[in-house]
Amino acid sequence: MAAASVTSPWLLRKAFQALAFSQPLHTNKHLSFYGNLCSFPFQYPLRSSGLCHIAQVIKGDNDVLLKGVGDKSAIEEVKHILDTARRAATRREVFHTDFLTPPVLKESMIVLQKLADVKAVAQGGYPQAERCRLSIGHSEVLTNDPNVVAAINISGNFSFQPCSHGDFLGAILGKGIAREKLGDIILQGEKGAHVVIVPELVDFLMSTLDKVANVSV
Secondary structure, three states, X not given: OOOOOOOOHHHHHHHOHHHHOOOOOEEEOOEEEEEEEOOOHHHOOOOOOOOOOEEEOOOOOHHHHHOOOOOHHHHHHHHHHHHHHHHHHHHOOOEEXXXXXXXXXXXXXXXXXXXXXXXXXXXXXXXXXXXXXXXXXXXOOOOOOOOOEEEXXXXXXXXXXXXOHHHHHHHHHOOOXXXXXXXXXXXXXXXXXXXXXXXXXXXXXXXXXXXXXXXXX
16 A cells, blocks of 8 residues: 555655665665654644644643543553653653654644643654654753654665555564554655664664565565
């Protein structure tokens, strides 16, 4: 299936065009690591699609805050993120979540807007990212950290056997990588795909991924 996004494939490809024409930091067969990505959360409002956004985050009771969560299926994850925000406020440290789904991201940002003393920045590697990580901490220590997300280019001979979003996702999950460690997968047609991932798993994926469906990479 196509990559899940309310943004057109053309716009997504445009967002990653800089990667396509940049020099990779290192390569392994048909896998290229383009380094850590800095997302651009400051200019974009939060929408239901989960676009990156920055939020000012009063102390309150968790149950009261969670009553405002519209998507009840997201409550447990939002509660965990709220607990993380409280730890960040107490310890004056910055905490990073895994990649969140658009509904969880949206509900989390709404709840975090009701908190004080900390901010939350969503980072997904590019402005239209649907799956983003939240960085939570006091404003004086919180930055738009380029080390929170990274990107890998997966290339191969996809001309005769195009692969879907599910093919790329299945190949990566098959290596034991959890879904929450992956951001968006941006299809590039016969060129392959760009994959947003947590930086600490870049080397592992590049050393283990050798095939997507029946196409060698």
